[in-house]
Amino acid sequence: MIEVGKYDFMLFDGDCGICAYSAEIAKRIDREKRFLVEPYQNFPEEELMKFGINYEKCSRKIQIISRKGRVYTGAIGLNYFLFNYFPWSLLVVLIYAIPLLLLLEIVGYTIVAKNRHRISRWFGLKACLIRHQSGPK
Secondary structure, eight states: OOOOTTEEEEHHHHTTTHHHHHHHHHHHHHHHEEEEEGGGGSSSSSHHTTTTTTTTHHHHHHHHOOOOOOOHHHHHHHHHHHHOOOOOOHHHHHHHHHHHHHHHHHHHHHHHHHHHHHHHHHOOOOOOOHHHOOOOO
């Protein structure tokens, strides 16, 4: 259950190799346990809909639900997470200080997200099995 006010939540695609690998890195960065890093598949879609997101949105980009109930997605969600941890916070400040860097980050995130099943296979990670079984989303 997603409890607003207690934790920030990072929801990722648990069926994607690169997503699961990245989530493990996020857990290591989050030594203070500010975030609950969980596959979105662990939550009923009805619960996610309270925050204006659904399985379709979660299958495309990470979703961060803040303690205040605000949702941050994709590269912006990643920045929200990283901003909480030094020295990563310095990188986030730099990215927002130079708009071209933010644009490149958003484009880069989008390219990786759209090709994550292929990238997972290239690195020998568990590929996005559900996506291949059910066809393109």
